[in-house]
Amino acid sequence: MDIVEAIRTRKSIRKFKSDPVGKSTIREILEIASRAPSAENTQPWEFTVIAGDLLDRLREENVKKIKEFSVPPKEMEYLMVERPKGSIYRKRQVEIA
Numbered sequence: 001m002d003i004v005e006a007i008r009t010r011k012s013i014r015k016f017k018s019d020p021v022g023k024s025t026i027r028e029i030l031e032i033a034s035r036a037p038s039a040e041n042t043q044p045w046e047f048t049v050i051a052g053d054l055l056d057r058l059r060e061e062n063v064k065k066i067k068e069f070s071v072p073p074k075e076m077e078y079l080m081v082e083r084p085k086g087s088i089y090r091k092r093q094v095e096i097a
Contacts, residue, residue: 020051026049030047030049033045033047034047040093041092041093041096041097042089042090042092042093042096043092044088044089044092
């Protein structure tokens, strides 16, 4: 598959099955994802994979927090891409340059 075909055939999934995903599938996805392009070559990859009771608790907490807000908090009003001085992302950007 070339990039044009990938873009044309992509789809967004908004409902997920409850079937668990196998560890080998997760490893493959993470290996491929680690090769994705990044803004300004910063490679900000940090993956966390959770399952079981911890995943269930996280889901419950996320739903609870979303329901608490009728209006998003002020700090969520604008999303800015800014690499603070001294951040690992800025360091990576400078080192690669």
